Structure formats: C-alpha cells, structure tokens
Amino acid sequence: MDRHAEVSPAPSVISRWFNRDGWRQLIIATPFGWLFLFFFVPALIVVAISIAESTRTSPPFTFLGEWPYVHLANIERLFTDTLYIRAFATSLANALMATLLCLLLGYPMALGLTRVQGSWRNILLMLIILPFWTSYLLRVFAWIGLMGANSWFNRLLTAAYNHLVPGPAVDHLQMMNTNFAVVLVMVYSYLPFMILPLYANLEKLDQTLNEAAMDLGSRPFRVFLDVTLPLSIPGIIAGGLLVFIPASGELVIPSLVGSASDPMIGRVISDEFASARDWPMAATVAIALLVLLVGPTMLYSYFENRARNRLEERP
Amino acid sequence: MTETGEEPFIRIEGITKKFGAFTAVDNVSITIDKGEFFALLGGSGCGKTTLLRMLAGFETPTSGRIFIDGQDMTDVAPYDRPVNMMFQSYALFPHMTVEKNIAYGLKHERISEKEKDERLRDMLELVQLTPYATRKPHQISGGQRQRVALARALIKQPKLLLLDEPLGALDKKLREHTQFELSNIQYKLGITFVVVTHDQEEAMTLASRIAVMDRGVVRQIGTASGIYEYPNSRFVAGFIGSINMLDGVVTASENGLLRLDVPALGMTVDARTDRPVAPGEKRTVAIRPEKIRISREPPPAGQPNCLQGVVRDLGYFGKDSLYRVVTDAGAVLSVNSVNDRRGGEGERVAEWEDRVHLRFDPGAVILLSE
Numbered sequence: 001m002d003r004h005a006e007v008s009p010a011p012s013v014i015s016r017w018f019n020r021d022g023w024r025q026l027i028i029a030t031p032f033g034w035l036f037l038f039f040f041v042p043a044l045i046v047v048a049i050s051i052a053e054s055t056r057t058s059p060p061f062t063f064l065g066e067w068p069y070v071h072l073a074n075i076e077r078l079f080t081d082t083l084y085i086r087a088f089a090t091s092l093a094n095a096l097m098a099t100l101l102c103l104l105l106g107y108p109m110a111l112g113l114t115r116v117q118g119s120w121r122n123i124l125l126m127l128i129i130l131p132f133w134t135s136y137l138l139r140v141f142a143w144i145g146l147m148g149a150n151s152w153f154n155r156l157l158t159a160a161y162n163h164l165v166p167g168p169a170v171d172h173l174q175m176m177n178t179n180f181a182v183v184l185v186m187v188y189s190y191l192p193f194m195i196l197p198l199y200a201n202l203e204k205l206d207q208t209l210n211e212a213a214m215d216l217g218s219r220p221f222r223v224f225l226d227v228t229l230p231l232s233i234p235g236i237i238a239g240g241l242l243v244f245i246p247a248s249g250e251l252v253i254p255s256l257v258g259s260a261s262d263p264m265i266g267r268v269i270s271d272e273f274a275s276a277r278d279w280p281m282a283a284t285v286a287i288a289l290l291v292l293l294v295g296p297t298m299l300y301s302y303f304e305n306r307a308r309n310r311l312e313e314r315p
Numbered sequence: 316m317t318e319t320g321e322e323p324f325i326r327i328e329g330i331t332k333k334f335g336a337f338t339a340v341d342n343v344s345i346t347i348d349k350g351e352f353f354a355l356l357g358g359s360g361c362g363k364t365t366l367l368r369m370l371a372g373f374e375t376p377t378s379g380r381i382f383i384d385g386q387d388m389t390d391v392a393p394y395d396r397p398v399n400m401m402f403q404s405y406a407l408f409p410h411m412t413v414e415k416n417i418a419y420g421l422k423h424e425r426i427s428e429k430e431k432d433e434r435l436r437d438m439l440e441l442v443q444l445t446p447y448a449t450r451k452p453h454q455i456s457g458g459q460r461q462r463v464a465l466a467r468a469l470i471k472q473p474k475l476l477l478l479d480e481p482l483g484a485l486d487k488k489l490r491e492h493t494q495f496e497l498s499n500i501q502y503k504l505g506i507t508f509v510v511v512t513h514d515q516e517e518a519m520t521l522a523s524r525i526a527v528m529d530r531g532v533v534r535q536i537g538t539a540s541g542i543y544e545y546p547n548s549r550f551v552a553g554f555i556g557s558i559n560m561l562d563g564v565v566t567a568s569e570n571g572l573l574r575l576d577v578p579a580l581g582m583t584v585d586a587r588t589d590r591p592v593a594p595g596e597k598r599t600v601a602i603r604p605e606k607i608r609i610s611r612e613p614p615p616a617g618q619p620n621c622l623q624g625v626v627r628d629l630g631y632f633g634k635d636s637l638y639r640v641v642t643d644a645g646a647v648l649s650v651n652s653v654n655d656r657r658g659g660e661g662e663r664v665a666e667w668e669d670r671v672h673l674r675f676d677p678g679a680v681i682l683l684s685e
Contacts, residue, residue, distance in 0.1 A: 211373055212406035214393045216420035216471065226419075230410050 050283035061279050074284035091265040095247035098186040102243045106194035114202045128192050140256050143185045147175040181257040186247050194239040201235025245293050322385050324349035330379035332365050339365040341531035352501050352508045354522030362531040367477050367511045371400045403479040405464035407452040413463050414448040420471040438466040458489045478510040482517050494520050515555050527551050549683050552601050559648050563600045565592050581644030585619040586680035599683040604651035606679035614674045621674045626665050
C-alpha cells in the first residue's frame with residue numbers, strides 16, 4: 001500500500017487546476033444560471049403581469065400602487081367565465097386523447113423496433129425521425145388538404161362511414177375545424193415523441209427476463225403483461241409527458257385545423273394577448289396552464305422519489 | 316433405447332444445430348439418467364450453451380430429437396416443458412420482491428392459493444431466504460440472488476433443472492460453499508440437474524458425470540475421475556487439469572506392460588495398459604504433474620521411469636508447490652508436490668537450481684493415440 005503511494009506521481013498542474021472545487025461549482029452553476037435567467041425570471045415577469053390591471057397604455061398594463069397591490073379580477077374571471085373553463089376542458093380532453101392514441105400506436109411500434117435486427121432497425125428509426133426534417137407548418141397544411149371535403153382521404157373515410165354506420169348516407173365528412181382534426185394532427189405530429197423514449201426504455205430491457213418468464217410457464221402475451229409492460233412504465237410516463245404537455249398548450253394545430261367556437265387554451269392565450277391586448281388576462285391564463293401541467297408532474301416525481309427512498313432505506 | 320431396453324430419462328439423439336453456415340452443435344447424442352447431476356463442460360463456443368438452450372426450448376434443433384421422460388420434447392415450447400432453468404445472469408425480475416420472483420412459476424398455475432403459499436414457504440426455507448422475502452433483487456447480495464434464482468427454478472418441481480454457469484458470478488469463498496449446497500439440494504430433491512460450465516473444477520465437484528465438448532462435438536463422457544485419470548484424447552487430457560505430454564514409440568509389449576522409446580526424455584518409459592499395442596506403434600505418453608515424485612535423494616535402485624533434472628521454476632501455493640524441471644535431455648516437465656512437511660525457504664522439497672530426481676509409476680502413465 002505504502003509503496004504504491006510513493007510511486008504514484010504527484011498530480012500535475014493541469015489536473016489540480018481542473019480538480020479545484022470552483023470548477024465543479026461553475027459547471028453545476030451554468031445550467032442553473034441559464035434556467036434562472038431564461039426560465040425563472042421570465043416566469044416571474046408573467047406572474048407579475050398577471051396581477052396587474054389591464055389599461056390602455058403602452059405596455060398595456062399598470063401595477064396597482066396601493067393596497068392590496070394585487071389585481072385579482074383576472075383570477076375571478078378565470079373561474080367564472082365559461083370561455084376559459086371550456087377552453088381548459090377542451091385542451092385537456094384533446095391532449096389526453098392524443099396522448100392515449102400515441103401510446104396505443106407508438107407502443108407496438110417501439111416494441112417492434114427492439115425486435116428488428118441489425119441495420120433495418122436504424123433504417124426504421126430514421127423513418128420515424130425523418131418527418132422532423134420537413135417544416136412542421138408544411139405538414140399541418142398537408143393535413144388541411146387531406147381532410148378537405150373532396151380529398152381522397154375524406155372520400156375513403158366517407159365510404160367507410162356510409163358502409164358501417166346505419167342511417168342516411170352522407171356526402172362527405174366534416175373533419176376540418178373539429179376537435180377530431182386537432183387530435184388527428186396532434187397524434188401525427190407528436191407520435192415520434194412517444195416512440196423514441198419508449199424505444200429507449202424497451203431496448204434496455206434484458207431479453208433473458210422474457211426467456212425466464214417463458215421458462216416458468218408464461219405464454220408470450222402473459223410475458224408481456226408480467227414483465228415487459230411493468231418494466232416499461234418509466235418509458236410510458238416519459239413519452240406520455242412529452243406528448244401531453246406540448247399538446248395541452250398547442251397553438252398552431254388548433255388555430256389551423258381546430259374549431260373556432262370550441263378553442264383550445266393556447267389559442268385563448270394568443271387571442272387575449274394579440275387581439276384583445278389584455279396582457280394581464282393572457283398572463284393569468286398562461287400561469288393557470290403552467291400550474292395545471294407542472295403540478296401533477298411534480299406530484300408524480302415527489303411520490304416516486306418517496307417510494308424509491310422508502311425502498312432503499314429498508315435494511 | 317439402451318442395450319437393456321430400458322428408456323433413459325433424458326435422451327439427446329443426434330442433435331445438430333446450425334446458425335447459418337456455422338454448426339454450433341454437431342450430431343450430439345447423450346443419455347442422462349433420472350436424478351443424475353450431469354455437466355456439459357467446454358470452452359466458449361463449444362456448443363454447450365446452445366445444447367442447454369435446446370433442452371430448455373429456446374432453440375429448435377436443425378435435426379435430431381430430444382426425449383424427456385419418454386416424451387418427444389423437440390418441438391415443445393419452453394412454457395410447456397417440464398424443464399426449468401437457472402440463468403447465468405439469474406434473470407431475476409427487478410420489479411418483483413424475492414417472494415414474488417420465487418412464486419412466479421406458480422402464479423398462473425391452477426392450484427389452490429394455500430398450496431402456492433406452502434410451496435413458496437418451503438422454497439424460501441430451502442434456500443434460507445425467509446427473512447429476505449419482501450426485498451427486491453437489488454437489495455440483496457449476489458449469493459442471495461443466486462439462491463433466489465435457484466428457488467424460482469425449483470418451485471415448479473421440474474423433471475429437469477438446467478443451470479447455466481451456476482457459480483460463475485460468485486467469489487471463491489462463496490463458490491465453495493454454494494457448490495456443496497447445490498449438491499445437497501439436488502440430492503434432497505432428486506431432480507435431474509444438467510449444468511453448463513467452462514470451469515472444470517465446478518464440473519468435477521458438482522457433477523456425477525461430465526460430457527467434455529469441443530467445437531460442437533462431445534469428446535468424452537464419464538465420471539470426474541474417469542475423465543481426469545483416463546482421458547481418451549490429447550484434447551481431453553489437455554483441457555482437464557494440466558499434464559505433461561511427450562511423443563513415444565512402442566518398442567516392447569508383454570503382459571500389459573509396454574516399453575516406449577521417448578526421445579524428448581532420452582530414455583525408455585514403462586507403462587501399464589489393458590489394451591494390446593504392437594511394437595512400432597506411436598503413442599503420446601501423458602503424465603499428470605502430481606503423479607511424478609520429486610526428491611533431492613536418488614530413488615532406490617531398480618525402479619522404472621527414473622530421471623534427473625534441474626529445477627528451473629518454482630510456484631509455491633501453500634498446500635502444494637509446482638516445479639518446472641528441465642531434464643538432462645532438455646525436456647521441461649511440470650511436477651506437483653504436496654508440502655506435507657512444514658518448512659520455510661531452504662527447507663522445502665527442492666529449491667531453485669537444485670538437482671533433483673524424478674520418478675513415476677508405470678500405472679500412472681496415460682497412453683493416447685489421438
């Protein structure tokens with residue numbers, strides 16, 4: 001032991017320089033600093049605007065100079081005006097639907113990917129990522145064309161509808177400007193965000209676990225239910241959050257293909273901000289959305305951490 | 316069918332497995348009796364694991380049949396076979412507790428909850444894991460994990476238990492303990508065990524019979540001592556333990572005693588054999604290092620197979636020492652000697668550069684023709 005200590009060389013100037021605590025702290029501080037400056041501070045500004053009063057000034061809000069300093073009328077409107085409540089409900093329902101459909105479509109695809117051998121897997125992965133190389137807007141516009149009354153897609157679905165649903169035949173299906181269109185295009189756009197984390201999770205699963213379950217008498221579907229599915233829950237949650245969070249705040253898709261009478265919350269924020277020039281109201285709605293999305297996520301990770309800690313504490 | 320007409324418990328019949336152009340297992344036939352502890356021994360890529368996976372049902376043979384207890388199992392799915400396996404990596408379900416892991420095989424069986432509980436309790440007791448029943452696999456030690464894997468594979472009371480390198484992941488002390496434990500459990504339950512290993516010590520201490528495999532072919536089947544003392548080929552002799560091998564030519568043969576001319580030793584070697592060998596035939600003379608006696612004093616006159624040399628290298632292992640002796644004719648022999656007398660440096664059987672006398676019994680000489 002001692003002899004080893006003697007022969008090991010003294011740390012060089014460079015390694016001492018890099019090992020200094022200051023460096024470590026700097027490296028840790030950089031992302032925190034970034035998040036503080038470009039996420040936390042702007043969020044604080046939005047909170048500040050949400051408690052201001054809307055005025056015809058530039059910028060179009062004024063802070064109350066006297067007690068109670070907080071203009072709470074916006075929050076009151078949030079809970080009383082059915083426009084906002086309905087918009088929240090529509091957003092969450094559409095986002096939830098899109099997330100579930102992405103999961104139902106994406107899970108078999110991710111699982112299938114892990115079963116493909118060699119270079120074919122890379123080709124298929126490429127095909128999943130490939131749509132990102134085309135402009136997002138262009139792809140949404142393509143759907144507008146596809147869903148139009150005279151498109152082949154619409155005619156195909158109309159034929160299927162007339163064939164399957166009893167009652168008078170319809171000329172065409174009204175897809176554009178409905179929540180159906182919003183969910184359809186969101187599923188199309190967000191599917192890769194479900195597949196990729198699921199694939200990363202499923203790919204890491206030890207195949208011998210499947211063999212072990214099969215060896216102990218489980219048929220392939222039972223193996224899936226008992227082993228693969230429970231072990232892929234982290235992937236399902238990751239993919240689900242990656243789809244659900246942007247889908248609930250989605251602005252472009254509902255603006256282009258959604259219903260104007262039944263708007264999603266993203267569009268409400270945009271309208272309040274740009275058309276009505278009511279910045280405080282827009283800020284209030286934005287904060288409400290943030291709380292609605294971040295709240296459950298934080299609760300989930302809190303309970304998961306607690307469960308994990310409890311597991312590890314046990315002697 | 317064996318010659319007596321009795322069906323062996325496990326019959327592997329002309330099994331061949333090809334992966335593309337590569338033949339992993341080449342026309343292997345083995346029979347295993349009920350309650351036997353059988354080992355498939357060989358280096359990596361010898362086909363032992365492929366053979367085991369075909370017994371479990373994870374691979375389908377290219378040709379040949381596998382019978383277990385009289386039933387053709389060749390095309391039966393793994394979940395329908397009365398066979399369970401202990402995986403090399405243990406393959407414990409990380410999201411289940413120790414007891415859930417062990418009881419998994421019974422989960423979907425049509426037996427009463429009471430019986431399931433009883434069998435789980437018995438298994439936990441058998442592998443001494445009752446206090447750890449509610450822990451997860453990552454909260455227990457490697458040795459405990461190995462016992463969970465064993466209990467999980469045994470709970471369905473299989474006709475055949477397969478073990479893939481069962482001691483491979485354990486440290487030396489734990490291995491010694493576990494290998495006796497495994498033997499005890501096998502003896503207690505009477506289940507037929509087939510173990511795959513690359514470790515000859517593991518195979519020799521665990522198994523009642525060993526099949527030595529090489530490049531997809533079984534080279535020899537026999538008991539541990541049968542394979543060690545009576546190898547049938549240079550490959551088996553060299554694979555199991557260490558051995559001195561030298562070329563020789565038979566010069567005389569009478570009454571089971573052969574005399575061979577061994578040029579590398581510059582002398583003739585006497586060897587006992589039960590097979591008639593004609594003079595002029597070539598044979599490899601093989602001698603295990605521990606069968607050679609080493610001494611500084613000359614042996615009594617008239618002994619066969621005596622020679623002299625100089626100790627070039629010495630490995631001291633505590634209970635025994637390994638000597639590399641250069642004989643006067645130039646050949647290097649490995650000699651193993653038990654240190655049955657206590658003594659420090661200078662007091663041992665021989666030291667570096669000592670001139671020593673070597674001697675071995677004609678009965679200790681293995682004659683190989685392959």
